[in-house]
Amino acid sequence: MSSRGLIALMGRPLPISFFDRDTRIVARELLGCIIVRDEVQVRVVETEAYFPGDSANHAFKGKTPRNAPMWGPPGCLYVYLCYGIHTLLNLVTEASGRPAAVLIRAGEVVAGHDAVSRRRGGRLDLIGPGKVGQALAMDTGWSGRPIGDGLSVVRGPAPAAIRAAPRVGIDAADPADVAALWRYISQD
DNA sequence: GCCAGGATCGTCT
DNA sequence: GACGATCCTGGCG
Numbered sequence: 001m002s003s004r005g006l007i008a009l010m011g012r013p014l015p016i017s018f019f020d021r022d023t024r025i026v027a028r029e030l031l032g033c034i035i036v037r038d039e040v041q042v043r044v045v046e047t048e049a050y051f052p053g054d055s056a057n058h059a060f061k062g063k064t065p066r067n068a069p070m071w072g073p074p075g076c077l078y079v080y081l082c083y084g085i086h087t088l089l090n091l092v093t094e095a096s097g098r099p100a101a102v103l104i105r106a107g108e109v110v111a112g113h114d115a116v117s118r119r120r121g122g123r124l125d126l127i128g129p130g131k132v133g134q135a136l137a138m139d140t141g142w143s144g145r146p147i148g149d150g151l152s153v154v155r156g157p158a159p160a161a162i163r164a165a166p167r168v169g170i171d172a173a174d175p176a177d178v179a180a181l182w183r184y185i186s187q188d
Numbered sequence: 189g190c191c192a193g194g195a196t197c198g199t200c201t
Numbered sequence: 202g203a204c205g206a207t208c209c210t211g212g213c214g
Contacts, residue, residue, distance in 0.1 A: 048206070050206075058206075081205095082205060082206065083204090083207050083208085086207050086208070090206090103206060105206085128207065129206070130207050130208060131208080134208095167206070168207095169205085170206055171205085
């Protein structure tokens, strides 16, 4: 796409077709996009890709009530509780029947600083997926809802560069999946 | 600044 | 009944 075309799309909600692609591509292109929830806006600066056949994927061992949204249509939310405390926000990708999602690992508050500060005990840093979930006031009740229903994602400025790195905190059966560079970090 | 340990609960075996 | 795609605090140097 031309840079003029990208600028024209800036600020517009991402279409469902954006998510109906290879998860690693979606994970990279989500960097710089803005997650909007009421008055709070968070720019995505770090993502991780989880896709079919990936042993670190929650869905790798099969479908359960918890991970069912990953099998659903692209452009939905998959929210789950981690360590009994943190709600982690994922965006479902790829066609129905292919369990895949992008985990939002980190962000920057671009609007709604007061609300985020209240929820985060005065802190505004969103380095870590649990913090992103807290800033956006996510809970598991959001899991399975389509994007646009209370939470939307709009196109924002793409980062100057993207760094790829191994994913964090996973204990996959397959060491190749652990070492794979499926985490993407915005380099501004 | 670094590291160890505790928090806390839904989900799956 | 164990454990997890984590975060925060407190102790120590």
